[in-house]
Amino acid sequence: MIGKAVKDMGIIKVEGRNIGSNNRPFIIAEMSGNHNQSLERALEIVEAAAKSGVDALKIQTYTADTMTLNIENPDFRIEDEGNLWKGETLYQLYQKAYTPWEWHEPIFTRARELGLIPFSTPFDETAVDFLEELNVPMYKIASFENNDIPLIKKVASTGKPMIISTGMATISELDETVRTAREYGCKEIILLKCTSTYPASAENSNIMTIPHLKELFNCQVGLSDHTLGIGVSVASVALGATVIEKHFTLSRADGGVDSAFSLEPNEMKNLTIEAENAWKSLGKITYGPVEEEIPSLKFKRSIYITKDLKAGDILTKDNMRVIRPGHGMEPKYFQYLLGKKVRENVTAGTPVTFKLI
Numbered sequence: 386m387i388g389k390a391v392k393d394m395g396i397i398k399v400e401g402r403n404i405g406s407n408n409r410p411f412i413i414a415e416m417s418g419n420h421n422q423s424l425e426r427a428l429e430i431v432e433a434a435a436k437s438g439v440d441a442l443k444i445q446t447y448t449a450d451t452m453t454l455n456i457e458n459p460d461f462r463i464e465d466e467g468n469l470w471k472g473e474t475l476y477q478l479y480q481k482a483y484t485p486w487e488w489h490e491p492i493f494t495r496a497r498e499l500g501l502i503p504f505s506t507p508f509d510e511t512a513v514d515f516l517e518e519l520n521v522p523m524y525k526i527a528s529f530e531n532n533d534i535p536l537i538k539k540v541a542s543t544g545k546p547m548i549i550s551t552g553m554a555t556i557s558e559l560d561e562t563v564r565t566a567r568e569y570g571c572k573e574i575i576l577l578k579c580t581s582t583y584p585a586s587a588e589n590s591n592i593m594t595i596p597h598l599k600e601l602f603n604c605q606v607g608l609s610d611h612t613l614g615i616g617v618s619v620a621s622v623a624l625g626a627t628v629i630e631k632h633f634t635l636s637r638a639d640g641g642v643d644s645a646f647s648l649e650p651n652e653m654k655n656l657t658i659e660a661e662n663a664w665k666s667l668g669k670i671t672y673g674p675v676e677e678e679i680p681s682l683k684f685k686r687s688i689y690i691t692k693d694l695k696a697g698d699i700l701t702k703d704n705m706r707v708i709r710p711g712h713g714m715e716p717k718y719f720q721y722l723l724g725k726k727v728r729e730n731v732t733a734g735t736p737v738t739f740k741l742i
Contacts, residue, residue: 394605394627397546397573399522400439400502404575405605410622410660412439413548414633414653416492416500418482418642424607427488428495433650434633435499438657442496443525443630446489446516447508450480451678469583469645482642489519506530510539528552528581528609533560541569548628549574550609551598552581563602575628576602576623578621579609595624611646615656615733622663629660686735687713688722696729705737712736 396405404411414434420427434442453461453475462474476700484492489505497504506525507513513536516524523546530536531554540547547566551559558578564572569732580589590612605681607628618629641647648656655688674682692704700722701732707716713736714722735741 394599394603397575397605399546402502404627406627406628407627409664410626411441411570411607411628412653412657412660413441413443413628413630414439414648415443415630416484417445417632417647418484419634419644419647420484421631421639421641422481422490423434424485424488424491424662427484427492430633430635431492431495431501431617432499433635435496435501437633437650439501439633439653441490441502441504443503444482444484444489444492444505445482445508445527446486446505446512447479448483448486449476451509451511452476452479452483461586469642478642486515489515493519493521506537507540510536513539513543516704523548526550526562528554528579532558534561534565537562537565538569541566541571544572546573546575547571548577548607548630550577550579550581550630551594552579552609556601557599559602563604574602575605575607577609577628577630578605578626580611583611583643584613585611587612592617592621592624592626595621595626599625614648615648615652615659618656619659619663622660623667628741629656631656683710683712685709685711686716687711688716688719689713690727690731690733690735690737692733694727694731700725700727700737700742714738 396403416427416430419430428478431442455476457474463471469514493503502522504521504523504525505516506527507516508530524540524551526540526547528550531549531551549562565572578592578594578598592608593605605625605627608618609630610618618631621629631653632643633653634641634644634647634649636649637644637647686709687709689706689708690704694704705722707719722737722742727741731741
């Protein structure tokens with residue numbers, strides 16, 4: 386066995402969990418606004434996430450007032466065709482989607498009781514101060530905030546790991562973001578390839594960017610996946626993703642601001658299983674049989690006698706064939722054996738060996 390399938394960028398430890406290429410993918414269930422303004426539902430989402438096998442439960446920390454202005458002019462209204470939130474103002478959307486700050490502590494407490502790592506995406510500096518009071522173990526920066534350098538500085542100054550979505554950012558913008566985070570105290574950064582459409586298409590996911598991000602910024606990489614289903618997420622593991630984030634809901638039929646591109650519990654469970662299987666399958670660069678294949682070697686092809694022969698008979702294509710199993714001579718000797726005589730009587734089904742001719 387030669388080398389590793391992926392370059393190890395170092396382990397990041399968060400509340401007893403190891404994140405890195407030598408560990409199974411770290412799966413984050415993003416609740417976002419799928420609580421539909423019900424704390425009871427939010428806690429049910431936490432419980433369903435734990436049962437699905439994810440590692441972490443993430444929420445978002447903002448209010449409509451910390452996100453935008455309550456203004457009706459066109460700049461503040463969503464009018465893009467095909468947008469899930471077409472016709473709403475930004476303020477209306479965030480009023481509907483935000484997680485009340487007084488819910489954070491019960492959500493985090495329940496998550497920890499169930500073995501999940503709870504954390505959040507802050508959207509302004511007051512949110513960081515609030516989350517610090519709740520002792521979150523790491524932070525997420527959303528794609529639309531990856532150019533908010535004051536926010537990057539504030540989060541980095543906590544010294545905690547930062548997961549940063551890269552949606553819409555150019556290389557130069559990401560370079561500024563990463564350099565700022567490192568300069569202000571963050572030593573552990575994970576960049577998530579992200580396509581900031583809701584939902585995103587597989588065609589626009591461009592997950593080949595994942596290993597490029599890893600090389601450019603010398604950090605761990607992953608995927609914030611807004612596509613439907615789990616195929617893109619599972620594929621990302623083969624490209625080096627150590628973290629996968631997916632929006633999560635109890636049922637898309639219940640509606641909610643993010644429900645259309647969120648996974649349901651059975652789908653999230655499948656993701657945790659298949660992402661781990663994809664990671665296990667990477668293994669190492671190796672040729673020849675692995676230990677578990679050795680018993681199967683006997684079923685490879687080899688040369689066998691196909692008709693009863695007497696001593697002195699000549700081997701021909703009519704009485705000798707390349708077949709399974711593999712106890713005879715290798716197929717490459719078939720032409721060499723043609724025309725040779727057998728030393729002794731031999732029955733059909735006998736493997737050909739040099740001693741026989």
